[in-house]
Structures are given as C-alpha cells and as structure tokens.
Amino acid sequence: MDQLPRMLADRYEVGRLIGRGGMAQVYIAYDTRLSRTVAIKILRSDMATDDTFLARFRREAQSSAALNHPSIVAVYDTGEEEVETGTGKVTLPFIVMEYVNGQTVRDLLADGDPIPIDEAAHVAAGVLSALEYSHREGIIHRDIKPGNIMLTPDGSVKVMDFGIARALSDHHSTVTQTNTVVGTAQYLSPEQARGEVVDIRSDLYSAGCLLYEMLVGKPPFTGDSAVAVAYQHVSEVPTPPSTVTADIPDSIDRVVLKALAKNRDDRYQTAAAFRSDLLSAVRGQAVTAPATTAYVAPAPMATPIATTVFPTGQSVPSAVSAHTGNYPPYQTGQFPAQEKKSSNGWLWAIIVILLAVLGFVAWQVFGNDDPPEEPTPTITMVDVPNLEGLDQTEARTTLEDHNLELVIGEPVESDDVEEGLFVSSNPEIGTSVEEGSTVTVSFSSGVGEVTVPDVTGLNVDSARNLIEAEGLVWGTSDSVDNFPEYDEGEVVSSDPAADQQVPRGTQVNVQVSSGRVSIPNLLNMNIDIATAELDNLKLSYRIEYEETAEAEPDTVIAQDYREGSIVDTGTQITITVAEEPPATEDPTTEDPTPTEDPTTEDPTPTEDPTPDPTTEEPPPTEEPSPTEGE
Structure with missing residues (x-):
C-alpha cells in the first residue's frame, strides 16, 4: 500500500480514499491555501514506471484543465509527489480536481433497476451538453460510461475522467495505444472495437449505451x-428498450437506436442534435430518428469459431459462441441481411481473434479495477482515544499511537472550542474499532461569522428577536431625538451596522427613536422654507401676520418656541410673519389741487381776470375826508 504524505505540495492535506480505478486512486483533501475541499487523483504506484500510463495521466490533466463547463468536473491544479512504496521511492503525478459530493450513475444502477425516463433523459442531456462543449473545444472523451458520470444532490450532472481523451486533431487516435485497448467493453463504439480512428460520433455511441442502460x-x-x-x-x-421496459415510448426507442447505429454516418452527427431529439422525445414532440421498424434482431451466427488460447495458457471463448442471439420478439420489419460467403470466413476468423486479444487485454487493464483480495488478518480491537483539547498534529500522533489513522473531516464552527482544536470524531471517542481503522476528526474553525440583520423601522421587541435569531447578542437600546421619519419606539440604527459580517455572539447596540425633535431657528426665514422645515420635523404650525416695515414681507419675525426646545412630533408651533403695512398721509404735504390741462379746453366758462375795457365800470366816487371843509 502506498504511504502517501499527509500534505501534498505543502498545500493539500490528504484525507480518506474515496475511489479507485484502473490506473489511479482518488482521495478527498483540503486546500489549506484557499480553504476549500478538493479531490486529488493520484496515479497508482504500480503504474508509475509505465510511460504509457504516465502520458495518459498527464494528458487527462491537460485535457480536463482546458475545459470549463458546469457539466465537466473542473481541474484546479497538477503536480508530482515522491511517495514511499514497498519497492522504494517513486514520483507520482497528481491532479487536483473539483470535489463533487454525490454518487455516480454506476451506483444508481447497481441494483439493476432502470431509472425513470425523465431522470434518465436529464442525465443524458447533461452528458451530451458536456460532450457538445468538449467536442467544440476539440476533445473526444472516448470513455463515456456510468462510472464516469457524477450526480450531485441538487441534480447536476458532472462528466469526469478524461484520462484517455484525445484531441480531434490527433488522426492516430484509435482504440489501441501501444497494444492496449482503450475504453470499456460495454460502451465501446463499433469503430473502437475494430481499432479504427474514432471521432465525436464514437462518444455519441457510448452516450447511447449509457442512455440505454439507464432506461x-x-x-x-x-x-x-x-x-x-x-x-x-x-x-x-440492440434490442429496442421498449421490449424490455414496456412504458418506454416509440420516440425514445427511435432516439436510442439511432445513437447506436453501427455505421457512424447513420448516427447523430453532433451531441447537440442528439440532445435536441432526446428532449423532443421526452416532451412528446416529433423526432428526426427513423422508425424502429428498421431495427430487428439478426439471426444467431451458426458457424462456431474456435477458442483462442493465449501464451499465458488462459482460454478466451469465442465471441460468437458466447452470444446466443435470442432476442425478444418486437416490431416486424427486415434488417438488411448479409449473405454468408464462405470465401470471407477466414477474414471473420482473423477479426474475431484480434477482437479476442484486444478484449482480453482490455479486461486485464480496465475490467479488474478492484485490487485482489488479501487474506483476512487477525482482528485486533482498540478504543478511539480521547482527543479533546488536541490540535491536528497532536490528534494524529495520539491516533497513530493506538494504530489508528486520522482522516480530516469538515471544519466545524464552534463558539466554545478554540480554532484548530478537536470538536468531534467518527467513530466517537471510546468506540471500539479494528486496529488500523480510520477515524474522521473534525476540528474547530473558530467562531463563525454572521451578517447583522437590518432592524431599522422595527419595534424593540421585534428587533431583539431578529438579532438573537442570528446568533448575536442584544446590547443597549438608547433613545435618540430628531428622527421624525421613525415613530416613537422604532429602531433607527444599529452598531455594528446592518449587513456587516461579524463573529457569532457579537453584541449589537441599537438606537431607538424617542418620537421627539428639537425646534429649529426659523427667524428671518421665508415662510415657505420655514413651513417646509416644520413639515419635515412632523410639527404642525399656526401662522400669524404682523404689519411691520422693519422686516422683509413674508419672513418669520417671531416663533413661540425657542431654538433647541425639545417637543413631541405633532406639536403646534406658532410663527409670526412680517406683513407690509398700509401706506399713510404725510401732514407736511398739501393736498395737490387738480390743475387744468393746457391742452384741454374747459367747456365751462370761467371769469377772465383781465377786465374788459368795454365793460369797465367807472371807479367809485371818492368821498371827502371828514376833515375837509372844516
């Protein structure tokens, strides 16, 4: 067994083994730099000296890293690490990938039961979406199968394992590389099985096999x-799916059988076309696939082919003799029959022998993923030791002292346990387990952070309930004036402010509206501005006018509350406004008499002050002086 270091590239802390395949093992790990859970795929040490597998593994990293699609498992990083094995040290390449918490389609089909049509179509559509993207980027997957399709709890589909993927530009991309078979037998396209050059339609055939198995x-x-x-x-x-599962409609049969056509020119030419037809079939709409009457089971081959014996002494039975050809009856119609020509018998024999060799090698390389069983050792039981108060290093040492292996679990937020120290274990402390077992230990990530809720406008009781529901502590509630937009008793602000990230347990203080405001200085303000100010403060007002020439008209000259006085909202304020006084007579000025307009003739005759000589009266007779005549 490989002795993997606990830390890869001084960054990734390796956890438990979560999967293994023909050439690699997959571990859950924790990226200490970015604080996220990842999956790390590491080449098996027994493959590390094989240039073919090394090249294939590196090609997977290159192919996957070049693809960025929601239905393709993302590759974050690659590297190499020196590992101690039973035969010495060896350098193993690894790939750091997106950790997908879910199950494979292979797990879903483990009991042999079909998947409901809608779910099967959903999975297949996700796979075809990923293939449409990878084909557009010039990458052929070449190993589409249930074990390479992940399903997340929310129903997302993730295609993984581009270990044998090839670029479309590689014209030598065939089923064989250095005399090994590439692919999985149940999902090989005919051209892959014949060792021909593959293209994107080979992936679509494999996707058709996947869809068939799900249905x-x-x-x-x-x-x-x-x-x-x-x-x-x-x-x-292939037998149409509806002959095995009766509720499958004819349109689904047609789509599946078109995808599984022997001649690649008869298949869907793109993943998009396949996906579109499949979704149309599920919706009950018309499909482009031909009617299923064109597909009937061929008669069994009558000519047996001898068993092939390999140099190891193992015998592989003939492909023909292994196949009975007994299919259930279904729609009538004739599949174009091929005439048997005795002159071609030797050619078929050579083809079958080659297929047998290729199939045997494929089975040796890919069909036996599980390691050979080892003799059951003597079982020694130990108790999981007490790990309370220990950090990761101390916990690992303690477990190793008890011949147990530490697996790092998901970090746990804790208000009581200091960051980095033990919180819980699985199995629990004191549980009796087999010696050599793994113990998953979770450590504290410290006090978690929460978002301060927005409590403005709420009354005190509602605000307190909301703050405490978020794991925060209710602090002080101070009454404040001059918040007329809030009624008395409503929260106007909090400290820390709303939407801030703070540690759980942080005290939150609030300010609460008193429902009171301070009176502003309104003197010398225009009446319109003054009343608008009072409206904003939710104060009512009464206006009195006073005639005065000492202030501008329509300006406030008096207010009954002094500036700074604190009053309840709604209080009435009396303000006095200047009004222009009426005009008054000046006693030093004579009232002017109207004068004649010299340009206007007065129609009323007036006395001429100049005496008319024709009418002059004689002067009065002068009376003698009284002294005269004496």
Missing part, C-alpha cells in the same frame, strides 16, 4: 467476456 437497467450488450461484448457491438443490433 433498461442493463447495457445494450452483455456477455461472459469483453470479447463477446465487443463482437456484439460490431455485428449485432
């Missing part, structure tokens, strides 16, 4: 060996 509960072709299955892919027509 029916088993792959379209099964057999006792990889050889038998590969031969069926090349030469036999």
Whole structure:
C-alpha cells in the first residue's frame, strides 16, 4: 500500500480514499491555501514506471484543465509527489480536481433497476451538453460510461475522467495505444472495437449505451467476456428498450437506436442534435430518428469459431459462441441481411481473434479495477482515544499511537472550542474499532461569522428577536431625538451596522427613536422654507401676520418656541410673519389741487381776470375826508 504524505505540495492535506480505478486512486483533501475541499487523483504506484500510463495521466490533466463547463468536473491544479512504496521511492503525478459530493450513475444502477425516463433523459442531456462543449473545444472523451458520470444532490450532472481523451486533431487516435485497448467493453463504439480512428460520433455511441442502460437497467450488450461484448457491438443490433421496459415510448426507442447505429454516418452527427431529439422525445414532440421498424434482431451466427488460447495458457471463448442471439420478439420489419460467403470466413476468423486479444487485454487493464483480495488478518480491537483539547498534529500522533489513522473531516464552527482544536470524531471517542481503522476528526474553525440583520423601522421587541435569531447578542437600546421619519419606539440604527459580517455572539447596540425633535431657528426665514422645515420635523404650525416695515414681507419675525426646545412630533408651533403695512398721509404735504390741462379746453366758462375795457365800470366816487371843509 502506498504511504502517501499527509500534505501534498505543502498545500493539500490528504484525507480518506474515496475511489479507485484502473490506473489511479482518488482521495478527498483540503486546500489549506484557499480553504476549500478538493479531490486529488493520484496515479497508482504500480503504474508509475509505465510511460504509457504516465502520458495518459498527464494528458487527462491537460485535457480536463482546458475545459470549463458546469457539466465537466473542473481541474484546479497538477503536480508530482515522491511517495514511499514497498519497492522504494517513486514520483507520482497528481491532479487536483473539483470535489463533487454525490454518487455516480454506476451506483444508481447497481441494483439493476432502470431509472425513470425523465431522470434518465436529464442525465443524458447533461452528458451530451458536456460532450457538445468538449467536442467544440476539440476533445473526444472516448470513455463515456456510468462510472464516469457524477450526480450531485441538487441534480447536476458532472462528466469526469478524461484520462484517455484525445484531441480531434490527433488522426492516430484509435482504440489501441501501444497494444492496449482503450475504453470499456460495454460502451465501446463499433469503430473502437475494430481499432479504427474514432471521432465525436464514437462518444455519441457510448452516450447511447449509457442512455440505454439507464432506461433498461442493463447495457445494450452483455456477455461472459469483453470479447463477446465487443463482437456484439460490431455485428449485432440492440434490442429496442421498449421490449424490455414496456412504458418506454416509440420516440425514445427511435432516439436510442439511432445513437447506436453501427455505421457512424447513420448516427447523430453532433451531441447537440442528439440532445435536441432526446428532449423532443421526452416532451412528446416529433423526432428526426427513423422508425424502429428498421431495427430487428439478426439471426444467431451458426458457424462456431474456435477458442483462442493465449501464451499465458488462459482460454478466451469465442465471441460468437458466447452470444446466443435470442432476442425478444418486437416490431416486424427486415434488417438488411448479409449473405454468408464462405470465401470471407477466414477474414471473420482473423477479426474475431484480434477482437479476442484486444478484449482480453482490455479486461486485464480496465475490467479488474478492484485490487485482489488479501487474506483476512487477525482482528485486533482498540478504543478511539480521547482527543479533546488536541490540535491536528497532536490528534494524529495520539491516533497513530493506538494504530489508528486520522482522516480530516469538515471544519466545524464552534463558539466554545478554540480554532484548530478537536470538536468531534467518527467513530466517537471510546468506540471500539479494528486496529488500523480510520477515524474522521473534525476540528474547530473558530467562531463563525454572521451578517447583522437590518432592524431599522422595527419595534424593540421585534428587533431583539431578529438579532438573537442570528446568533448575536442584544446590547443597549438608547433613545435618540430628531428622527421624525421613525415613530416613537422604532429602531433607527444599529452598531455594528446592518449587513456587516461579524463573529457569532457579537453584541449589537441599537438606537431607538424617542418620537421627539428639537425646534429649529426659523427667524428671518421665508415662510415657505420655514413651513417646509416644520413639515419635515412632523410639527404642525399656526401662522400669524404682523404689519411691520422693519422686516422683509413674508419672513418669520417671531416663533413661540425657542431654538433647541425639545417637543413631541405633532406639536403646534406658532410663527409670526412680517406683513407690509398700509401706506399713510404725510401732514407736511398739501393736498395737490387738480390743475387744468393746457391742452384741454374747459367747456365751462370761467371769469377772465383781465377786465374788459368795454365793460369797465367807472371807479367809485371818492368821498371827502371828514376833515375837509372844516
């Protein structure tokens, strides 16, 4: 067993083993730099000296890293690490990937039951969406199968494992590389099984096999060996899904059988076309796939082919003899029959022998993912020790002293336990477990942060309930004036302010409106401005006018409350406003008499002050002086 270091690249803390495949093992890990959970795929040490597998592993990193799609598992980082093995130290490459918390489609199909049509179509549509993107980016997956499709709890579909992916520009991308078979027998396209160059339509065939298995509960072709299955892919027509699961409509049959056409020119030419037809079928709409009457089961091959014996002494039965060809009856119609020509018998024999060799190698490399069983050792039981108060280093040492292995669990927020110290374990402390077992330990991430809720406008009781519900502590509630927009008793602000991130348990103080305001200085203000100010303060007012020439008209010259006085909102304020006095007579000025307009003739005759000589009266007779005549 590989002795993996606990820390890869001084950054990734390796956790438990969560999966293994033909050439790699996958561990859950924690990225200490970015504080996130990841999955790390590490090449098996027994493959590390094989240049082919090294190249394939590195190609997976390159292919996956070049793809950025929600339905494709993302690659974050790559690297190499020196690992101690039973034969010495070896450098192993690793890939840091997105951690997908879910299950594979293989797990979903483990009991052999089909998946409901809508769910199967949803999964297939997600796979085809990922393939549409990867094909557009020039990458062929070449190993679409249930074990490479992840489903998350929210129903998302994630395609993974581009370990044998190839660029479209690689014209030598065939089923064989350095005499090994690439792919999984149940999902090989006919051209893959024949060792021909593959293209995007080979992925679509494999996706058709996946869809078939989800609808029916088993792959379209099964057999006792990889050889038998590969031969069926090349030469036999699959049974329509509806003959196995009765509730599958004809439109779904047509889509599946078109995807599984032997001739790639008869299949869907793009993942988008396949996906569109599938979704149309699920909705009950018309599809482009031909009617299923064109697909019927071929008659079983009558000519047996001898067993092939390999140099190891193992015998692989003939693909033909392994296949019975007994299909359930279904729609009538004729599949174009091929005439048997005795002159071609030797050619078929060579093809089958080659397929047998390729299938055997494929089974050796990919079909036996599980490691060989080892003899059951003597079981020694130990108790999980007390880890309280210990950090990761101390907990690991303590567990190793008891022959147990530490697996880092998800960090846990804790108000009581200091950050980095033990919080819980699985199995729990004191539980009796087998020696060598793993113990998943969670450590405190410290006090968690919460968002201060917005309590403005709420009354004190409602605000307190909301703050305490968020794990915060209710503090002081101070009464404040001059918040007329809030009624008495409503919260006007908080400290810390709303929407701030603070540690859980932080005290929150609030200010509460008193419902009172201070009187402003209104003197010399225009009446319109003064009343607007009072309206803003929710104060009523009464206006009195006073005639005065000492202030501008319409300006405030008096107010009954002094500036700064505190009053309840709604209080009436009396303000006095200057009014222009009426005009008065000046006693030193004579009232002017109207004068004649010299340009206007007065129609009324007036006395001429100049005496008329013709009418002059004689002067009066002068009386003698009294002294005269004496």
